[in-house]
Amino acid sequence: MTDHTTTDDAPSDDRSFDDSAPDGGMPVSTASVDAALESLDDDGLTGYNYAYLDEHTKREVRRSMLKAVAIPGHQVPYASRPMPLARGWGTGGIQASLSLLGPEDRFKVIDQGADESVNAANIRRLAETTAEVETTTDTTDADLIQSRHRIPEEVLTAGQRLVLQVPITDALRKVDPSDAANRRRHAHKNYGKMWVHLYENVVEYGEINIASRYPTMVAGRYLMDPSPIPRWDVPKLDDADHLTVLAAGREARIYAVPPHTAVEPLAFEDRDFTVERFPEQACHACGSTDTYLVEVSEESADEDGFETRYACNDSSFCRKRRENPELPKDHHLDREGVDWGPETPDGDASTAQRGGSE
Amino acid sequence: MTLLEAENLQTRYGPGCSQCIASTGDGAGTNQCPHCDTVVACAEADLGVEAGEVLGIVGESGSGKSSLAELLALERDEDATTAGEVRYAGHDGNLLDVDYETRHALRTGEIALVHQHIRDGLNLEFTGGGNVAEKLLSAGNRSYEDVRDRVRTLFEATEIPLARMDDPASTYSGGMQRRVQIARALATDPDLIVLDEPTTGLDVSVQARVLDMFRRVQREEGVAAIVVSHDLSVVRLLADRTLVMRHGRIVESGLTDRVMEDPHHEYTQTLINSVI
Ligand SMILES: Nc1ncnc2c1ncn2[C@@H]1O[C@H](COP(=O)(O)OP(=O)(O)O)[C@@H](O)[C@H]1O
């Protein structure tokens, strides 16, 4: 049993929302990646610039990213371009990625923890073909990782950059639909309404019960929507070695968590931030008990249909754990006991489980 | 001890001209400048509030009571042009000139406004308790149990059934919503509460109970109050001293008993006679 009952959007439900794509740019079906790629001249990229976007556009996106890095957690506008992907399928993320990628980079794309999804494969192919980058599914091997809904289980390092796809940029929209009012609140660090939301959450459930898009303070200044990652992943952003860029295509906003920035999920002194619990559960494939698990429904041998099992959500790390069940999440580092998400097995027990009240 | 002192307060709607002040007010019989059409909502207002005292502001609709009260509560109206000075115990300078942060801190901690219109003061989608909690949370309180306890105490003090604490404020009666506004205003132990038309929209029977409750809490907490009403009986019940306003000016002021028994201004006499 998990506490996946939610008051908010669960990590898997924002697609239908995204598909409504109200403004700017033509939504293009994912199938048209093929069309877009076929139209490229065989000799190379006649008609298309390196990494699909023209240099001016990439420079503009990078300039917005620099601004975002300079003001951690603050939402910076940029001119989001139409991409050969449907909006809500990572058009913001891919623009950020393509603006950062160079031919030397190795690129990894994950969609809800899986490298194998059609959407991840499409994004990977677009980058391979237009930016001539190598791609990988191995987290430790990637220079740039674009992800939807997850931060990998293996510790990200100083040389790596993480691009998170963002459907809804403003954490405050939960408590007020008015973006103008919310911009004023950010300007004045006026987050009383969000605190009432948390208070009412505890009144209703006895604890803060927000499944994803957990409201998080960045550098003690701006309230940030960390994108629909599970609570499990939020502490990984705190004092991280890597840069995280969060990019929204539909809303045309970029924000960032630079390395070694304080990231603190909102919580009460006497009602801690908690991560998802999977009591008594282990991944059925690799046996891990310290990874973010998801329920998988599979046809079972007995006649009455389906059985529910748990599996690692990070499929690439699960593969490694199947080879080596003892593999720590920081196996690739020369340090040990690195604090990375809940219950890093070889981590210091006192720091492994980080709460919001620290 | 003088808590608040205000001098030459003015709120106007319109461009203003050199003749606005001379051409409006009690003598002129209007609050609108005949030369530039500017509405001088209030002007030339001087007043003081002592710690723990209740000051009443009475006058007919449109006489400038809310405009004056909002200045004193540091409420900003973007349409208005304001002038004058508000000094407050323990703070340097003119409170009308402070930056947003200071004003927000004052409004959260020291000077509370209970709006005439409930919708300006409450978030009806939040629970009643949540509306009160917001004040405490905005002031930086981060203990859930402390906030909860304080909200409970305030519900008891303002006589709202505790069983309704976690229901949406939209499901409350008008009287209960008014009580929540008052509970919210009291939450951070302010020194001064500005209460604008506390009986508006309430049944007569409910009016009396809300006013009695406010008078009791005000005395228990020792909080100073500015009570604004078009209704002389409200001011008579609550206020130690009373200001009478007309055409944007204060036309009479004094101890409430004196103003009621021995009104100096002809207009005050008419007001009193029309009530009796
Ligand atoms: N936003 C506004 N724009 C123009 N005139 C206004 C505005 N608000 C108030 N006034 C005018 O200012 C005068 C004083 O209003 P107000 O202070 O609300 O009086 P009271 O509270 O005594 O009824 C009135 O003539 C009113 O019409």
Ligand SMILES: [Mg+2]
């Ligand atoms: Mg009024």
Ligand SMILES: [Zn+2]
């Ligand atoms: Zn004039």
